[in-house]
Amino acid sequence: MAxxxxxxxxxxxxxxxxxxxxAIATFxxxxxxxxxxxxxRSAAPAKLYLTSRVEAAEQSDAYRAFVAGNAGRRxxxxxxxxxxxxxxxxxxxxxxxxxxxxxxxxxxDAAIRAYNRFHEDLxxxxxxxxxxxxxxxSPEFLERITVNHLRHRLTxxxxxxEVLFGRVGKQEAYQVLNEKIYAKIAEGYxxxxxxxxxxLRRKRGEx
Numbered sequence: 001m002a003x004x005x006x007x008x009x010x011x012x013x014x015x016x017x018x019x020x021x022x023a024i025a026t027f028x029x030x031x032x033x034x035x036x037x038x039x040x041r042s043a044a045p046a047k048l049y050l051t052s053r054v055e056a057a058e059q060s061d062a063y064r065a066f067v068a069g070n071a072g073r074r075x076x077x078x079x080x081x082x083x084x085x086x087x088x089x090x091x092x093x094x095x096x097x098x099x100x101x102x103x104x105x106x107x108x109d110a111a112i113r114a115y116n117r118f119h120e121d122l123x124x125x126x127x128x129x130x131x132x133x134x135x136x137x138s139p140e141f142l143e144r145i146t147v148n149h150l151r152h153r154l155t156x157x158x159x160x161x162e163v164l165f166g167r168v169g170k171q172e173a174y175q176v177l178n179e180k181i182y183a184k185i186a187e188g189y190x191x192x193x194x195x196x197x198x199x200l201r202r203k204r205g206e207x
Contacts, residue, residue: 008048111149143195
């Protein structure tokens with residue numbers, strides 16, 4: 001980008017003063033002069049605007065009203081975002097997490113079967129083998145896949161995630177939703193409370 005020349009301002013110089021493209025088109029129109037780009041000679045010529053004309057425009061009532069209107073629109077947009085985020089968080093506070101409880105051994109076996117089905121298909125397509133899950137797998141591994149199975153298959157977690165899609169404030173809401181889900185699973189299956197806490201810390205980026 002060309003530097004401002006004595007008596008002139010480039011578009012970069014104008015924007016540093018708070019001008020927008022719309023303001024430039026509305027209050028200045030065509031540039032007063034063009035100059036070669038001193039850094040990239042093959043680039044399009046830089047458009048230059050007389051500083052005196054810019055300053056005169058900035059002193060006009062019309063320009064000041066335009067700037068004030070822009071500030072009001074930005075403030076209104078920020079308020080709208082805050083309102084939407086607050087509304088989502090209020091909705092989320094009232095969400096009930098549904099857990100369809102089953103005996104732990106039943107859930108564990110279902111988690112093992114689901115894990116193996118998924119990886120059989122995945123690794124078969126890639127021409128590889130994998131180590132199947134079983135009751136003899138490590139306790140940590142079994143707890144992890146069991147919590148995952150409960151979260152996705154026996155709660156309304158995925159349904160709630162769909163509601164968050166595209167909403168303002170979804171990242172914050174996602175964290176709150178996870179807190180609710182893991183608390184519900186830990187309440188129904190105390191033996192999985194430590195794994196629930198670990199997964200929640202991971203989703204928070206704490207480990």
